[in-house]
Amino acid sequence: MSSDSDNLRIKPASMPAGGWGSVGEVAHILFEQRAALKDSGLLLKQNKSDGFACVSCAWAKPANPHPFEFCESGAKATAWETTSKTIGADFFERYTVTQLEAWSDHQLEDQGRLTTPLRWDAASDKYRALSWDTAFAEIGAALRGAKREQVVFYSSGRASLETSYMYGLLARMYGNNNLPDSSNMCHESTSVALQKTIGDGVGTVVLGDFEQTDCIFFFGQNVGVNSPRMLHQLQAARKRGVPIITFNPLRERGLVSFTNPQSPGEMLTGQETAISTQYHQVRPGGDTAALMGLCKAILALDDAALDGGAARVLDTAFLAGHTHGLDDFLASVRTCGWPDIERESGLKRASLESAAWVYARAKAVMAVYGMGLTQHRNGVQNVAMIVNLLLLRGNIGKPGAGVCPVRGHSNVQGQRTVGITEKPELAPLDKLKEQYGFEPPRTKGMNTVEACEAILAREVPAFIALGGNFLRAVPETALMEAAWRELPLTVQISTKLNRNHIIHGKASYILPCLGRIEVDRQLGGEQAVTVEDSTACIHGSRGMAEPASHDLRSEPAIVAGLARATLNPNPRVDWDAWVADYGTIRAAIEETYPDIFQDFNARMWTPGGFRKPVGAAERQWKTDSGKANFTVPEGLPGDPDTKAGLGTMRLFTVRSDGQFNTTIYSFDDRFRGVYGSRRVVFMGRADMAKRALAQGDLVTLRCASDDGVERKVAGLAVVPYDIPEGTIAGYFPECNPLIPLWHHAKESKVPAAKAIDVLVEKGSTP
Incomplete structure (x- = not known):
């Protein structure tokens, strides 16, 4: 396999997001994955209430979807999962694992779907096929003999609510809360900041708010690549004259202009919609400074209004009735100097004042953001500053306004809802004890960084991964790969080959699973699953493609197989019954979380999904103060602990x-x-x-x-x-x-x- 490093070509890039470029990309990947005829029909069911939820991004699914309710990224994900290419045991007869280390990420995954359980054989340095029963028995025996408080149960954001619930229960019945997930690597800053400021760890915006907003602020989120379906909401807002003010270091095409592939007129004429009305290329790490500048400019406008006897800019009634900590925050804003703001944000005072002027005149403002705000040393502070900005004019808990974090993976938010968390205080442990008759562990588990630290310290006896490509996603690559090879046991539940299979533990298993798009046939008939989107709405999803192999098992079936092989029998947990009928899993989820999942099986097919309770959206603040909390930033530097210097x-x-x-x-x-x-x-x-x-x-x-x-x-x-x-x-x-x-x-x-x-x-x- 050749490297990609010698094949670089640079061309001018000026096309809008969407348009013929998007159509061409979709056609290309369908053909490349030998899935053109099959997936062209499947795509018509993507993100529909009677179809399947996209396996890529977590953007909201509308109650009244477009005829083609998928984007370029979603079509690629569908083609990638339903490819006709497959990997059997014969593939590994041709290559040693050491040879595969030279392959790129693309080359590994492009080989196709994994189709049979595999175990690494040290003598030949190859993966060999084995039966499911043997795989479960060997893994279970190793886990029963391991130091239970140190075993890690990682999960990717693609796993369904049903699988995630079972997986969390497996870990806790095994004896720990070591449940790191992909949220630890992206939006944990959101969960922490929003929980302490507004009392809910998720956003307050739903799709309908885009129809009622009159101003959108956009921070650090590349909509054209990471959640292209949102461009429909942004385009509709722009056509209503809604200003969109963007803060992002790069001028991303999706935030500059968009041609709607579903509009024949736009496609024929090449018409583009300008998305951003102001585009501020903030310095990486300068988000707190930029937000402080916006707040400072808004406060100056309010001072001027107060001096002139005009209507206040700050929403004083909301601030008095619903917020805590305002005086301390305003004091910090007043003492923060413009030279510091300009230096750290990389933006001019006039630019920030121009954006603040628009904000001050809007009646309903939403703030949309992504990992450009969360993946910083001050990531939590950045998100808290978003809340500060919105609170100044009462822009949380009213139509058309609110905070809108854009989650990445399709069910990463939902996993937390059903118990995938290392924080015992966020899991209903007392309810689980009552429901299943065991004593759940009360000690805090490992998050992603802490799991990596324990792996580097050679303290983890086993790492079980429910999807994902953990080793490729985490930082500190060189040290982590070296330590990973010393892990006594690694188990990967996967659809495709990736680097985490090639860099493996001393004992390594690959357990191939059905994809969400595939028909899931169990003893109780064809099964469906559920996922939660970025707006906290929960949807049903029904697989529609024939499985890549008859030997594949569903994620719930694999989790149940591991549980039966590892745990002592529990008369209150019938893993086999759960696998036979996923409705029984949803009934168990409803019993554990009655306030969220009432009538779960009946409501899962609600068009547009049913929303879990988000108190802050109704101005009910589940915080220690009982109100929405302003917070004072520690400082403006975006990377306060590094050793930046000359050069x-x-x-x-x-x-x-x-x-x-x-x-x-x-x-x-x-x-x-x-x-x-x-x-x-x-x-x-x-x-x-x-x-x-x-x-x-x-x-x-x-x-x-x-x-x-x-x-x-x-x-x-x-x-x-x-x-x-x-x-x-x-x-x-x-x-x-x-x-x-x-x-x-x-x-x-x-x-x-x-x-x-x-x-x-x-x-x-x-």
């Missing part, structure tokens, strides 16, 4: 339109004009000139830390790009080796991938 640049990681999370569909990124390679670094022309660099020159990046660990990525080609001076961007996960494990958000421990100080060296240093 360092601030790196932040991005995703391409050819990927979703760690899944790489292709080496192309048409929105940025990069083709044939992902080994690139985006740099402004002024910074290139300072370093005597030209397009295509190779550089090595080194992390500017002084902890004695060398972290570098070599052989990156320089691509000129419109990016704030002193900063560069590179792709995730290729740049993960540069991120120290300790470089994470305070409080939430989300890896701080959006602000890493690095040294840039010309040449590909060995």
Whole structure:
């Protein structure tokens, strides 16, 4: 297999999001995955109330969907999962695992669907097929003999509510709360910040609010790549004249313009909708400073209104009746100087005042944001500052207004709803004790960073992964891969081959599962599952494609198999009955969480989903103060603990339109004009000139830390790009080796991938 590093081509990128480019990408991947005829029909059922929920992003599913309620990214995910390509035991007869280490992420996953249980054989360095019963028996025996408080049960955001509930119960009945998940790597900052400020760890906005808003603020979220279906709501808002004010280091195509592929008129004429009415290229890590500048400008407008006898800009009635901590926050705003705000945000005072002027005149404002705010040392603070901004004018808990975090994976938010959490205080342990007759562990479990720390310390005897590509997603790549090989046991429940199968433990098993899009036949007939979207709405999902192999088992069946092989029998948990009829799992979930899941089986097919209770959306604040809390930021620096100095640049990681999370569909990124390679670094022309660099020159990046660990990525080609001076961007996960494990958000421990100080060296240093 050849590397992609020698195939780089750079082309001008000026096309809008959507349009013919999107249509072409969908057609290409359907053909490439040998699924054109099959998936073209499946796509008509994607995100429909009688179909299946997309396996990629978690954006909301409307009650009245478009005829084609899927986006380019969702179509790619469907084609990727329902591909005709398969991997059987014969594949591993041709390659040793060591040989496969040289393959790229794309090359590994592009081999197709895994179809049979596999166990790594040390003598031959190959995976060998084995029976399901043997796999479960061997894994169960190893887990029964392991140190139970140290075993890790990781889960990806794709697993359904039913599977997640079973998996959390398995871990707790086994004896720990070690339930890290993909939320730990992205929106844990949201969960922590919103819980302490408004009393709910999720957003307050639903799809209907987009029809009633009169202003949208957008922070650090690339809608054109990560949640393209949202472009329909944004386009409709713009056509109503709603201003959209964007803060993002890069000028992303989806936030600049959009041509709706579902509009024949737009497709024929090439008509584009301008999405952002103001676009502020904030410095990576400068979000708190930018938000402080907005608040300072709003306060100045309020002062002027008060002095002139005009109507107040601040919503004084809301602030008096619903908030706590206002005086301390306003004091911090007044003492914060504009020079500091400008330096840290990278934006001019006039620009921030212009945005604040629009905010002050809007009656209903929503703030949409993504991992550009959460994956920072001050990620929790950034989200809390979003809340501060909204509270000033009462923009939470009324139509058209609120906080709107855009979650990534399709059910990552829902997993938390049904108990996937390392924090025992967030799980209904007393109810589980009553319901199932066991004593749940009360000790805090490991989150993602803590699990990595324990693996590096050689303290984890087994790592069970319900989906995902954990080792590729986490920081500290070099040290983690070395430590991973020392794990006594690794078990991966997967649909496709990825690097986490190739870098494996001393004993390693791959358990291939059905995908959500595939028909799930059990003793009780064809089964359906449920997921929760970014707006806290819960939907049913019914598989519609024939399985890639008759030997595949569903995720609930695999979790049940592991539980039966590992745990002592419990007369109150009939794993077999749950697998036969997923309705019985939903009944159990309803019993555990009656306030959320009342009449679960009846309501799961509600068009648009049924929403779980979100008190803050009704101005019911489940906080210690009983009100929405203003918080005072600790400081403005976006990366306060690194050793930035002369010659360092601030790196932040991005995703391409050819990927979703760690899944790489292709080496192309048409929105940025990069083709044939992902080994690139985006740099402004002024910074290139300072370093005597030209397009295509190779550089090595080194992390500017002084902890004695060398972290570098070599052989990156320089691509000129419109990016704030002193900063560069590179792709995730290729740049993960540069991120120290300790470089994470305070409080939430989300890896701080959006602000890493690095040294840039010309040449590909060995």
